[in-house]
Amino acid sequence: xxxxxxxxxxxxxxxxxxxxxxxxxxxxxxxxxxxxxxxxxxxxxxxxxxxxxxxxxxxxxxxxxxxxxxxxxxxxxxxxxxxxxxxxxxxxxxxxxxxxxxxxxxxxxxxxxxxxxxxxxxxxxxxxxxxxxxxxxxxxxxxxxxxxx
Amino acid sequence: xxxxxxxxxxxxxxxxxxxxxxxxxxxxxxxxxxxxxxxxxxxxxxxxxxxxxxxxxxxxxxxxxxxxxxxxxxxxxxxxxxxxxxxxxxxxxxxxxxxxxxxxxxxxxxxxxxxxxxxxxxxxxxxxxxxxxxxxxxxxxxxxxxxxxxxxxxxxxxxxxxxxxxxxxxxxxxxxxxxxxxxxxxxxxxxxxxxxxxxxxxxxxxxxxxxxxxxxxxxxxxxxxxxxxxxxxxxxxxxxxxxxxxxxxxxxxxxxxxxxxxxxxxxxxxxxxx
Numbered sequence: 001x002x003x004x005x006x007x008x009x010x011x012x013x014x015x016x017x018x019x020x021x022x023x024x025x026x027x028x029x030x031x032x033x034x035x036x037x038x039x040x041x042x043x044x045x046x047x048x049x050x051x052x053x054x055x056x057x058x059x060x061x062x063x064x065x066x067x068x069x070x071x072x073x074x075x076x077x078x079x080x081x082x083x084x085x086x087x088x089x090x091x092x093x094x095x096x097x098x099x100x101x102x103x104x105x106x107x108x109x110x111x112x113x114x115x116x117x118x119x120x121x122x123x124x125x126x127x128x129x130x131x132x133x134x135x136x137x138x139x140x141x142x143x144x145x146x147x148x149x
Numbered sequence: 150x151x152x153x154x155x156x157x158x159x160x161x162x163x164x165x166x167x168x169x170x171x172x173x174x175x176x177x178x179x180x181x182x183x184x185x186x187x188x189x190x191x192x193x194x195x196x197x198x199x200x201x202x203x204x205x206x207x208x209x210x211x212x213x214x215x216x217x218x219x220x221x222x223x224x225x226x227x228x229x230x231x232x233x234x235x236x237x238x239x240x241x242x243x244x245x246x247x248x249x250x251x252x253x254x255x256x257x258x259x260x261x262x263x264x265x266x267x268x269x270x271x272x273x274x275x276x277x278x279x280x281x282x283x284x285x286x287x288x289x290x291x292x293x294x295x296x297x298x299x300x301x302x303x304x305x306x307x308x309x310x311x312x313x314x315x316x317x318x319x320x321x322x323x324x325x326x327x328x329x330x331x332x333x334x335x336x337x338x339x340x341x342x343x344x345x346x347x348x349x350x351x352x353x354x355x356x357x358x359x360x361x362x363x364x365x366x367x368x369x370x371x372x373x374x375x376x377x378x379x380x381x382x383x384x385x386x387x388x389x390x391x392x393x394x395x396x397x398x399x400x401x402x403x404x405x406x407x408x409x410x411x412x413x414x415x416x417x418x419x420x421x422x423x
Contacts, residue, residue, distance in 0.1 A: 035163045035164045035166055035167055036164075036167040036170070038387060085163040086160060086163060086187075086189065088163075089160065089163060089166050089187055090186075090187065091160050091187040091188065091189050092186060092187065092188045092189060092193055092197070093188060093189030093190060093193045094189045
């Protein structure tokens with residue numbers, strides 16, 4: 001069986017942004033990252049974290065539907081820290097790299113279902129989600145969930 | 150293409166880069182191309198400035214003195230923030246704690262900021278010395294060396310010093326007047342529990358430093374652009390609020406006397422190998 005490939009085309013959007021073209025969709029991406037709360041675009045780093053959050057939210061809904069576990073709502077709060085953001089800014093004298101040091105994802109699953117059934121959804125989602133299983137090999141990834149009514 | 154002016158700045162937090170990016174963009178838009186080089190500490194920046202690798206540097210007051218010391222007074226201070234002028238440091242004590250004069254601090258512990266912080270350590274220690282209190286003799290100095298090399302640009306050391314006072318481990322702590330104002334307003338310091346015992350002589354803070362023989366026309370053009378930044382412009386206001394100013398003003402060096410005396414009495418430059 002041949003590997004399934006996903007292809008995106010990303011083009012420059014000066015001065016520091018990009019446009020990603022995938023299938024029939026296009027989305028704008030800002031700079032790799034920004035420290036400005038007023039920065040007018042979603043950065044590449046934020047898209048990465050958003051992709052993780054979407055993987056968790058979407059995965060739980062999808063697994064829940066297949067298992068016929070009623071999930072009323074899912075919300076994720078994602079926190080991320082870098083090894084040394086000063087390196088990205090090319091600060092003379094700083095050392096290390098600007099890669100992600102740790103990601104913390106707190107998932108809130110709203111459901112009236114039995115705790116064991118929700119836990120089974122969580123476990124299956126964690127075993128099968130593509131972004132989660134990629135990042136967990138690359139960074140310190142801490143995903144936890146809490147069932148809320 | 151006009152050769153860009155290279156400007157140096159020390160970053161104590163990545164967010165500070167936003168300030169310089171706004172300034173850089175403004176200069177670019179006004180036909181004054183500028184490259185900003187960030188440094189992890191002032192020693193590196195002073196080395197680059199004196200070595201000619203950067204044209205202009207945003208210097209802390211201590212970095213200004215270092216620059217003049219190393220270059221043998223070859224630089225001028227061309228601009229500063231309005232809020233850099235006439236600052237002072239307070240000695241904060243607990244109300245009802247039995248400390249009502251500087252003399253009451255004899256035999257006590259005084260908490261200060263990082264060893265290279267002009268406002269939180271060097272200047273207040275010099276002020277006490279001038280008032281007959283020598284560190285290590287008349288009182289114990291408890292230093293909070295947070296981010297040494299950044300000359301106390303951040304609030305970390307001062308805040309830790311205050312926490313030391315608040316926990317009862319020190320009889321007084323040092324605090325820049327602006328921080329006292331901010332922290333008593335935001336609840337960090339309860340003015341019903343703590344009060345100002347004494348205040349140092351006034352001093353000046355950061356300056357833009359440039360070599361004396363820097364081309365006069367380029368310097369004038371650069372200053373014209375800088376002084377045209379206004380608080381009324383929303384983009385400039387974002388930068389000015391972050392950097393804590395309402396206007397850029399011409400630089401002066403008359404406010405570094407007490408720091409100069411502090412550096413000489415503490416043999417600061419010899420200790421750091423300058």
